[in-house]
Amino acid sequence: MSETSLPEILRARGLRLTAQRQLVLEAVHELGHATPEQLHTAVREVAAGVNITTIYRTLELLEDLGLVTHTHLSHGSPTYHPVGEDQHAHLVCRDCGAVSEIEPEVLAPLAGELAKERGFRLDIGHVALFGTCGDCGETK
Protein backbone atom coordinates (compact mmCIF):
# COMPACT_ATOMS: atom_id res chain seq x y z
CA MET A 1 0.00 0.00 0.00
CA SER A 2 2.87 2.41 -0.54
CA GLU A 3 1.28 5.56 -1.95
CA THR A 4 4.55 7.07 -3.18
CA SER A 5 3.39 10.40 -1.75
CA LEU A 6 1.23 11.94 -4.42
CA PRO A 7 0.88 15.21 -2.48
CA GLU A 8 4.63 15.76 -2.34
CA ILE A 9 5.20 14.98 -5.98
CA LEU A 10 2.47 17.38 -6.95
CA ARG A 11 3.71 20.11 -4.66
CA ALA A 12 7.21 19.74 -6.01
CA ARG A 13 5.84 20.73 -9.39
CA GLY A 14 3.59 23.47 -8.16
CA LEU A 15 0.52 21.38 -8.93
CA ARG A 16 -2.53 20.90 -6.76
CA LEU A 17 -3.80 18.00 -4.78
CA THR A 18 -7.41 17.33 -5.59
CA ALA A 19 -9.88 14.65 -4.59
CA GLN A 20 -10.11 13.51 -8.21
CA ARG A 21 -6.40 12.93 -8.53
CA GLN A 22 -6.30 10.90 -5.36
CA LEU A 23 -9.29 8.85 -6.43
CA VAL A 24 -7.94 8.07 -9.87
CA LEU A 25 -4.59 7.00 -8.50
CA GLU A 26 -6.32 4.85 -5.91
CA ALA A 27 -8.48 3.25 -8.56
CA VAL A 28 -5.43 2.44 -10.69
CA HIS A 29 -3.91 0.67 -7.71
CA GLU A 30 -7.10 -1.18 -6.91
CA LEU A 31 -7.98 -2.37 -10.37
CA GLY A 32 -4.54 -3.48 -11.48
CA HIS A 33 -4.89 -3.00 -15.20
CA ALA A 34 -7.92 -1.05 -16.22
CA THR A 35 -9.15 1.05 -19.12
CA PRO A 36 -10.06 4.72 -18.67
CA GLU A 37 -13.67 3.68 -18.91
CA GLN A 38 -13.32 1.13 -16.12
CA LEU A 39 -11.48 3.62 -13.96
CA HIS A 40 -14.23 6.13 -14.53
CA THR A 41 -16.81 3.64 -13.33
CA ALA A 42 -14.73 2.80 -10.27
CA VAL A 43 -14.15 6.44 -9.33
CA ARG A 44 -17.81 7.24 -9.83
CA GLU A 45 -18.80 4.74 -7.18
CA VAL A 46 -17.09 6.97 -4.67
CA ALA A 47 -17.62 10.38 -6.26
CA ALA A 48 -20.51 10.36 -8.68
CA GLY A 49 -19.83 13.69 -10.34
CA VAL A 50 -16.39 12.99 -11.74
CA ASN A 51 -16.23 13.47 -15.47
CA ILE A 52 -14.57 11.10 -17.93
CA THR A 53 -12.57 14.04 -19.24
CA THR A 54 -10.95 14.37 -15.85
CA ILE A 55 -10.01 10.69 -15.90
CA TYR A 56 -8.15 11.15 -19.17
CA ARG A 57 -6.45 14.33 -18.05
CA THR A 58 -5.48 12.83 -14.71
CA LEU A 59 -4.11 9.66 -16.23
CA GLU A 60 -1.97 11.72 -18.55
CA LEU A 61 -0.70 13.70 -15.59
CA LEU A 62 -0.04 10.67 -13.43
CA GLU A 63 1.84 9.06 -16.28
CA ASP A 64 3.89 12.18 -16.71
CA LEU A 65 4.66 12.14 -12.99
CA GLY A 66 5.85 8.57 -13.35
CA LEU A 67 3.18 7.12 -11.09
CA VAL A 68 1.33 5.03 -13.67
CA THR A 69 1.96 3.59 -17.12
CA HIS A 70 -0.25 2.21 -19.80
CA THR A 71 -0.10 -0.82 -22.04
CA HIS A 72 -2.03 -1.78 -25.11
CA LEU A 73 -3.65 -5.10 -24.37
CA SER A 74 -5.09 -6.27 -27.66
CA HIS A 75 -8.25 -4.15 -27.99
CA GLY A 76 -8.87 -0.49 -28.57
CA SER A 77 -8.50 1.04 -25.15
CA PRO A 78 -5.20 1.13 -23.32
CA THR A 79 -5.00 -0.19 -19.77
CA TYR A 80 -3.31 1.66 -16.95
CA HIS A 81 -1.45 0.26 -14.00
CA PRO A 82 0.76 1.51 -11.19
CA VAL A 83 4.46 1.99 -11.75
CA GLY A 84 7.16 0.79 -9.42
CA GLU A 85 5.88 -1.70 -6.89
CA ASP A 86 5.19 -4.80 -8.93
CA GLN A 87 6.96 -4.52 -12.26
CA HIS A 88 5.41 -7.16 -14.45
CA ALA A 89 4.62 -8.01 -18.02
CA HIS A 90 1.38 -9.27 -19.50
CA LEU A 91 0.60 -12.45 -21.36
CA VAL A 92 -2.48 -12.05 -23.51
CA CYS A 93 -4.27 -14.99 -25.09
CA ARG A 94 -5.69 -14.07 -28.45
CA ASP A 95 -8.20 -16.89 -28.37
CA CYS A 96 -9.84 -16.52 -24.97
CA GLY A 97 -8.61 -13.03 -24.13
CA ALA A 98 -7.21 -14.09 -20.76
CA VAL A 99 -4.56 -11.80 -19.33
CA SER A 100 -1.97 -13.22 -16.98
CA GLU A 101 1.13 -11.71 -15.50
CA ILE A 102 4.69 -12.89 -15.68
CA GLU A 103 7.58 -12.05 -13.42
CA PRO A 104 10.16 -9.58 -14.65
CA GLU A 105 12.94 -12.15 -14.17
CA VAL A 106 11.73 -14.01 -17.23
CA LEU A 107 12.38 -10.93 -19.31
CA ALA A 108 15.69 -10.00 -17.73
CA PRO A 109 17.88 -11.89 -20.21
CA LEU A 110 16.04 -10.35 -23.14
CA ALA A 111 16.26 -6.89 -21.61
CA GLY A 112 19.97 -7.41 -21.10
CA GLU A 113 20.57 -8.43 -24.67
CA LEU A 114 18.59 -5.54 -26.11
CA ALA A 115 20.52 -3.10 -23.97
CA LYS A 116 23.84 -4.58 -24.99
CA GLU A 117 23.19 -4.98 -28.70
CA ARG A 118 21.03 -1.99 -29.40
CA GLY A 119 21.28 0.33 -26.45
CA PHE A 120 17.55 -0.16 -26.05
CA ARG A 121 16.26 0.15 -22.50
CA LEU A 122 13.28 -2.17 -22.26
CA ASP A 123 10.37 -0.93 -20.18
CA ILE A 124 9.29 -4.15 -18.55
CA GLY A 125 6.09 -2.76 -17.10
CA HIS A 126 5.00 -1.97 -20.62
CA VAL A 127 5.39 -5.38 -22.17
CA ALA A 128 2.41 -7.22 -23.59
CA LEU A 129 3.05 -10.59 -25.18
CA PHE A 130 0.43 -12.10 -27.44
CA GLY A 131 -0.10 -15.74 -28.23
CA THR A 132 -2.13 -18.75 -27.28
CA CYS A 133 -2.43 -19.76 -23.66
CA GLY A 134 -2.07 -23.31 -22.41
CA ASP A 135 -5.79 -23.95 -22.12
CA CYS A 136 -6.63 -22.76 -25.62
CA GLY A 137 -3.61 -24.49 -27.13
CA GLU A 138 -4.61 -27.89 -25.77
CA THR A 139 -8.22 -27.69 -26.80
CA LYS A 140 -7.34 -27.01 -30.41
Place this chain on the structure above:
Amino acid sequence: MSETSLPEILRARGLRLTAQRQLVLEAVHELGHATPEQLHTAVREVAAGVNITTIYRTLELLEDLGLVTHTHLSHGSPTYHPVGEDQHAHLVCRDCGAVSEIEPEVLAPLAGELAKERGFRLDIGHVALFGTCGDCGETK
Protein backbone atom coordinates in the same frame (compact mmCIF):
# COMPACT_ATOMS: atom_id res chain seq x y z
CA MET B 1 7.01 -12.12 -53.18
CA SER B 2 5.23 -15.31 -52.22
CA GLU B 3 1.55 -14.45 -52.38
CA THR B 4 0.38 -17.50 -50.44
CA SER B 5 -2.35 -17.93 -53.03
CA LEU B 6 -5.14 -15.63 -51.92
CA PRO B 7 -7.48 -16.88 -54.67
CA GLU B 8 -7.24 -20.47 -53.50
CA ILE B 9 -7.74 -19.67 -49.86
CA LEU B 10 -10.80 -17.62 -50.71
CA ARG B 11 -12.22 -20.26 -53.00
CA ALA B 12 -11.73 -22.93 -50.38
CA ARG B 13 -14.11 -20.96 -48.19
CA GLY B 14 -16.57 -20.10 -50.90
CA LEU B 15 -15.53 -16.46 -50.78
CA ARG B 16 -14.87 -14.21 -53.72
CA LEU B 17 -11.73 -12.79 -55.17
CA THR B 18 -12.06 -9.05 -55.65
CA ALA B 19 -9.68 -6.33 -56.73
CA GLN B 20 -10.02 -4.69 -53.32
CA ARG B 21 -8.93 -7.78 -51.46
CA GLN B 22 -5.91 -8.21 -53.66
CA LEU B 23 -4.97 -4.57 -53.30
CA VAL B 24 -5.27 -4.53 -49.53
CA LEU B 25 -3.16 -7.65 -49.17
CA GLU B 26 -0.58 -6.21 -51.54
CA ALA B 27 -0.48 -2.98 -49.59
CA VAL B 28 0.06 -4.85 -46.32
CA HIS B 29 3.03 -6.57 -47.88
CA GLU B 30 4.43 -3.39 -49.31
CA LEU B 31 4.08 -1.18 -46.27
CA GLY B 32 5.33 -3.63 -43.67
CA HIS B 33 3.50 -2.30 -40.66
CA ALA B 34 0.75 0.13 -41.44
CA THR B 35 -2.45 1.45 -39.91
CA PRO B 36 -5.80 1.02 -41.65
CA GLU B 37 -5.62 4.68 -42.56
CA GLN B 38 -2.20 4.31 -44.18
CA LEU B 39 -3.33 1.24 -46.06
CA HIS B 40 -6.35 3.14 -47.28
CA THR B 41 -4.12 5.87 -48.69
CA ALA B 42 -1.85 3.32 -50.35
CA VAL B 43 -4.73 1.43 -51.94
CA ARG B 44 -6.30 4.65 -53.13
CA GLU B 45 -3.24 5.49 -55.16
CA VAL B 46 -4.06 2.52 -57.33
CA ALA B 47 -7.84 2.43 -57.05
CA ALA B 48 -9.23 5.79 -56.01
CA GLY B 49 -12.74 4.68 -55.18
CA VAL B 50 -11.98 2.21 -52.42
CA ASN B 51 -13.73 3.04 -49.18
CA ILE B 52 -12.17 2.97 -45.72
CA THR B 53 -14.95 0.65 -44.62
CA THR B 54 -13.73 -1.92 -47.10
CA ILE B 55 -10.22 -1.64 -45.70
CA TYR B 56 -11.49 -2.51 -42.23
CA ARG B 57 -13.65 -5.34 -43.43
CA THR B 58 -10.92 -6.75 -45.61
CA LEU B 59 -8.30 -6.59 -42.87
CA GLU B 60 -10.63 -8.45 -40.57
CA LEU B 61 -11.13 -11.08 -43.24
CA LEU B 62 -7.45 -11.41 -44.09
CA GLU B 63 -6.66 -11.77 -40.42
CA ASP B 64 -9.28 -14.44 -40.10
CA LEU B 65 -7.75 -16.24 -43.07
CA GLY B 66 -4.40 -16.12 -41.33
CA LEU B 67 -2.75 -13.94 -43.97
CA VAL B 68 -2.12 -10.87 -41.83
CA THR B 69 -1.93 -9.96 -38.14
CA HIS B 70 -2.07 -6.75 -36.24
CA THR B 71 -0.08 -5.26 -33.39
CA HIS B 72 -0.73 -2.29 -31.15
CA LEU B 73 2.22 0.03 -31.51
CA SER B 74 1.76 2.61 -28.78
CA HIS B 75 -0.90 4.92 -30.23
CA GLY B 76 -4.54 4.50 -31.05
CA SER B 77 -4.54 2.67 -34.35
CA PRO B 78 -3.30 -0.88 -34.73
CA THR B 79 -0.76 -1.72 -37.42
CA TYR B 80 -1.11 -4.65 -39.77
CA HIS B 81 1.60 -6.77 -41.31
CA PRO B 82 1.89 -10.00 -43.27
CA VAL B 83 1.97 -13.32 -41.50
CA GLY B 84 4.55 -16.00 -42.16
CA GLU B 85 7.41 -14.80 -44.32
CA ASP B 86 9.40 -12.50 -42.11
CA GLN B 87 8.45 -13.18 -38.52
CA HIS B 88 9.72 -10.27 -36.50
CA ALA B 89 9.05 -8.24 -33.42
CA HIS B 90 8.92 -4.50 -32.95
CA LEU B 91 10.93 -2.24 -30.72
CA VAL B 92 9.09 0.99 -30.02
CA CYS B 93 10.76 4.01 -28.48
CA ARG B 94 8.39 5.91 -26.25
CA ASP B 95 10.40 9.10 -26.50
CA CYS B 96 10.92 9.54 -30.22
CA GLY B 97 8.36 7.04 -31.45
CA ALA B 98 10.85 5.22 -33.66
CA VAL B 99 9.90 1.67 -34.57
CA SER B 100 12.63 -0.83 -35.37
CA GLU B 101 12.50 -4.54 -35.94
CA ILE B 102 14.35 -7.30 -34.18
CA GLU B 103 15.05 -10.77 -35.40
CA PRO B 104 12.98 -13.62 -34.01
CA GLU B 105 16.10 -15.37 -32.72
CA VAL B 106 16.37 -12.83 -29.95
CA LEU B 107 12.96 -13.90 -28.69
CA ALA B 108 13.47 -17.62 -29.14
CA PRO B 109 14.76 -18.30 -25.61
CA LEU B 110 11.88 -16.37 -24.10
CA ALA B 111 9.37 -18.14 -26.32
CA GLY B 112 10.86 -21.45 -25.30
CA GLU B 113 10.62 -20.69 -21.61
CA LEU B 114 7.03 -19.49 -21.83
CA ALA B 115 6.05 -22.62 -23.69
CA LYS B 116 7.77 -24.85 -21.17
CA GLU B 117 6.65 -23.14 -17.99
CA ARG B 118 3.21 -21.98 -18.96
CA GLY B 119 2.23 -23.80 -22.11
CA PHE B 120 1.95 -20.37 -23.70
CA ARG B 121 2.68 -20.27 -27.41
CA LEU B 122 4.17 -16.86 -28.09
CA ASP B 123 3.13 -15.20 -31.32
CA ILE B 124 6.39 -13.58 -32.31
CA GLY B 125 4.91 -11.55 -35.13
CA HIS B 126 2.69 -9.86 -32.59
CA VAL B 127 5.32 -8.69 -30.14
CA ALA B 128 5.80 -4.99 -29.47
CA LEU B 129 8.40 -4.03 -26.91
CA PHE B 130 8.37 -0.55 -25.44
CA GLY B 131 11.24 1.34 -23.96
CA THR B 132 13.86 3.95 -24.77
CA CYS B 133 16.01 3.59 -27.83
CA GLY B 134 19.76 4.13 -27.90
CA ASP B 135 19.59 7.63 -29.32
CA CYS B 136 17.05 8.92 -26.82
CA GLY B 137 18.76 7.18 -23.93
CA GLU B 138 22.09 8.87 -24.59
CA THR B 139 20.71 12.34 -25.12
CA LYS B 140 19.03 12.36 -21.76
Place this chain on the structure above:
DNA sequence: GTACATGCAAAAGTTTTGCAGACAT
Protein backbone atom coordinates in the same frame (compact mmCIF):
# COMPACT_ATOMS: atom_id res chain seq x y z
C1' DG C 1 -6.91 36.82 -4.85
C1' DT C 2 -4.77 34.05 -8.38
C1' DA C 3 -3.72 30.35 -11.08
C1' DC C 4 -4.70 25.82 -11.69
C1' DA C 5 -8.50 22.04 -12.17
C1' DT C 6 -12.85 20.50 -13.20
C1' DG C 7 -17.25 19.91 -15.57
C1' DC C 8 -19.84 20.52 -19.49
C1' DA C 9 -20.56 20.65 -24.30
C1' DA C 10 -18.91 20.15 -28.58
C1' DA C 11 -15.40 18.66 -31.84
C1' DA C 12 -12.32 15.36 -33.81
C1' DG C 13 -11.04 10.82 -34.80
C1' DT C 14 -11.71 5.90 -35.32
C1' DT C 15 -14.36 1.78 -36.04
C1' DT C 16 -18.87 -0.43 -36.84
C1' DT C 17 -23.43 -1.17 -38.91
C1' DG C 18 -27.46 -1.12 -42.27
C1' DC C 19 -28.81 -1.17 -46.68
C1' DA C 20 -29.20 -0.83 -51.77
C1' DG C 21 -26.73 -1.45 -55.83
C1' DA C 22 -22.66 -3.77 -58.13
C1' DC C 23 -20.25 -7.76 -59.23
C1' DA C 24 -17.76 -12.50 -59.02
C1' DT C 25 -19.03 -16.96 -59.78
Place this chain on the structure above:
DNA sequence: ATGTCTGCAAAACTTTTGCATGTAC
Protein backbone atom coordinates in the same frame (compact mmCIF):
# COMPACT_ATOMS: atom_id res chain seq x y z
C1' DA D 1 -29.36 -15.84 -61.58
C1' DT D 2 -27.73 -15.68 -56.84
C1' DG D 3 -25.49 -14.66 -53.03
C1' DT D 4 -21.40 -12.09 -51.79
C1' DC D 5 -18.96 -7.43 -51.64
C1' DT D 6 -18.66 -2.76 -51.87
C1' DG D 7 -19.70 2.09 -51.29
C1' DC D 8 -22.25 5.41 -49.00
C1' DA D 9 -24.31 7.38 -45.02
C1' DA D 10 -25.06 7.32 -40.45
C1' DA D 11 -24.35 5.54 -35.86
C1' DA D 12 -21.47 4.23 -31.98
C1' DC D 13 -17.35 4.89 -29.59
C1' DT D 14 -13.18 6.87 -27.79
C1' DT D 15 -10.31 10.75 -26.95
C1' DT D 16 -9.40 15.78 -27.22
C1' DT D 17 -10.32 20.73 -26.83
C1' DG D 18 -12.41 25.37 -25.39
C1' DC D 19 -14.34 27.90 -22.08
C1' DA D 20 -16.65 29.44 -17.85
C1' DT D 21 -16.96 28.21 -13.11
C1' DG D 22 -15.04 26.27 -8.99
C1' DT D 23 -11.38 25.60 -5.74
C1' DA D 24 -6.59 24.59 -3.69
C1' DC D 25 -3.13 27.35 -2.32
